[in-house]
Amino acid sequence: MLTWVNGELLDESAATVSVFDHGLTVGDGVFETAKVVDGVPFALSRHIARLGRSAAGLGLPAPDEAEVRKACAEVVEQTRGAGLHRLRITYTGGVSPLGSQRGDARPTLIVAVAPADEMPPATAVAVVPWPRNERGALTGLKSTSYGENVVALARARDLGASEALFADTRGRLSEGTGSNVFVVMDGQVLTPSLDAGCLAGVTRALVLEWTEAVEADLELDVLERADEIFLTSSTRDVQAVDAVLFDDRRRDLAPGPVTARIAQTFAERSRADLDP
Structure with missing residues (x-):
């Protein structure tokens, strides 16, 4: 090429x-x-x-x-x-x-x-022990300094997941190594605010614009309580999470109807407008 x-x-x-x-x-x-x-x-x-x-x-x-x-x-x-x-x-x-x-x-x-390969409709994620620094000099920047993500993703893959999830230094859910994370709680679609150190993802922004999803401060343990969890990124689009792996346990969850509806909305809107 x-x-x-x-x-x-x-x-x-x-x-x-x-x-x-x-x-x-x-x-x-x-x-x-x-x-x-x-x-x-x-x-x-x-x-x-x-x-x-x-x-x-x-x-x-x-x-x-x-x-x-x-x-x-x-x-x-x-x-x-x-x-x-x-x-x-x-x-x-x-x-x-x-x-x-x-x-x-x-x-x-x-x-x-x-x-690039098509992403599967659902995947497992692993929670890693290293925090995302929401007050760092590079916070919110898509920098090539990706060593931290390389280490975290390698750990996630060793555990059988395709993505690692970070908390910030205050114990709030932040983001993945190359994705943003959303949770569904009692019908509400929530994603960590940028204050938690996550990148302002392009797909994240479009999901916020095209659906009822909103930003919120989310404690890391929301991953143990959420009805549904999904990831967004430019290569994943909207991808359901079917398992969350912790150091000592695994939480399986079925991809749910809210995630499916948001994924369909994103697919339809993105086909209709290639440069939204």
Whole structure:
């Protein structure tokens, strides 16, 4: 597949960055992942807007929106008629000294695409013991500094789950490694507020706009009491949770009618408007 690197479309074998790129050496970068169906990315405007917000939060120069859109268009063109793909936009601090301080080079922009598998309708999640810091410097930014998520997801997979869930430092439910979480309690559809340190997910925002779901402060033990639980992300859309794994026990729960209705609403609305 062809990949965009700093203004050039290159074969993936030639798509390289400097070993001194700050995104590689210290994780100084931001990114977005969007779903692509038959060559059309979903909600691209929202993803590009969040890329800009994340870059500002990290102190990076604002990405050139026209260049990002051009790069995305040229990269996804090769996926037309080819089914489901994952589009990745990465924007880093560029070539810099070997340390935390940035250099004077322009930022690096990479846009890549790869085939993606359909997600199953339901999955298991695992609660991990490490808190999400809702007061951290990177809170709410989609940063490439993903080591914490890599460790948490590896633990979840060891337990037999496809996603890990974090509490924040106050014991409130926060988010997954790459997803937002919703619960259904007595007919109410609730998701952690951004105050709990979760990312303002694109799919999360659309579910809040298109359904009756609302934000709330939720204690972690809501996972033991909720009638239904589901995840949202750009690659999962709306995915039911059929098991919650704790260190010493497992809670099985059947995907419920509220989750099914919200998943159907999301599917219908997203098909009708590819850039909501």
